[in-house]
Amino acid sequence: MLVGDPHSVTEDFNSELLGFERFRMATQSGKVLVYGGKGALGTSVVNYFKSRNWWVVSVDLFPNEEAHANVIITKTDVWTEQESEVGSKVEEALKEEKFDAILCVAGGWAGGNAASKAFVKNSDMMWKQSVWSSVIASGLASKHLKEGGLLQLTGAKASLDGGTPGMMGYGMAKAAVHQLVKSLSMEGNGLPANTTALAICPVTLDTPNNRKWMKDADFSTWTSMDYVSELLFNWSSGVERPPAGSLVQLVTQDNQTNLNIA
């Protein structure tokens, strides 16, 4: 048995005539690229899509062994270098196929105001984690997404609400992502026809790192990664997908998450 779900394999199918990868790709329900696939949320997303029999490519600094293919990023200060590295590795993994969804869940957090010693250093880190990834994912979508596909980026509710003086670099990077989503939802965006580009805008995700650094927080207001993974799976499958340009706030109270679409 080559794949997890025997119902997708016809019994007289002669798998030995095809390469294993080709066979696997042919029997998957859908194809997804997860940018940031080894992060906390990315890992959850990779597992969720895999369990639903999707073919999953992870793009990250480190491999995710659960993914069907891994695109490993080399750290660099040169954005165009990262773009061409990711671009050629994705092409190699994808062959002539197309993705149903490209999900960018890369990101991170750093604080600091204008007087912080690490103001520029942290702004730079936020830019690389959130904006480099979002822009490269958007470029990949222009080439490798199916018509009618989903391009999802990751914003932040805090930055939608106005200024973020205690985390200036984070707020700026997320504001850039929000504006990019608006551009990606308009005529002339360069994406395949009927692409839905949108962003999730979480408050706080319930990740191990956030639990470690904010021990005394009220976890019942944090959004679970299972919830987000299921949400992204549904949207990727065309179920209750919000319109293009949506900035979807994930607002959790009493462990219940509501979507607030801006």
Next chain:
Amino acid sequence: MLVGDPHSVTEDFNSELLGFERFRMATQSGKVLVYGGKGALGTSVVNYFKSRNWWVVSVDLFPNEEAHANVIITKTDVWTEQESEVGSKVEEALKEEKFDAILCVAGGWAGGNAASKAFVKNSDMMWKQSVWSSVIASGLASKHLKEGGLLQLTGAKASLDGGTPGMMGYGMAKAAVHQLVKSLSMEGNGLPANTTALAICPVTLDTPNNRKWMKDADFSTWTSMDYVSELLFNWSSGVERPPAGSLVQLVTQDNQTNLNIA
């Protein structure tokens, strides 16, 4: 006669006891840093403030011979390198003095959507021109601006209005600047007390380059650099200065510019 305005020099003042620079600084009306001081707008601003007897520091890739001091930036892909270079050179020029105003008029324009070959390259350029400069200027303000001083950044009306599919990198960079201005106007921003941080959001400035590249445009809707220079001078002098956090749209029709404050 050492300086342009004789009324600011008392007749018995013995300039020979002081170094020339020290004398000049002491007799100026105000001190301003112009980030991007050799660009089209920057050159106009430097000249305007100089004509009003302010002491002017220009920060740019090239020296502005009209400025009293020049901080020359080396091109780099490493943001923190640029920050420390500018920081130490500004300190050297300024000695123990403070600025009345820090004006960041650096910037540029590049087009492109998600499918453009130069999408990442242009986004990178926009980021360096608009966001690196704005963030470094904000850091300088936290150290070298007087209380009650002015920190002015440069946004863009287009990016205030929503998406910019034909110029995605430009829109993102300006959205980041707009959000930064909001952060810089809030409690805990790290700036000296009573700093006014704001941005001008032009549509099109009437520069030689814009005239060269858009020969057939309606120039009567472009904003003159003289107008902007006078505006920034007035604000720097405390005249009709908008409140902190203002995103000031410069809307020109029939060669008349109106301010629309968001």
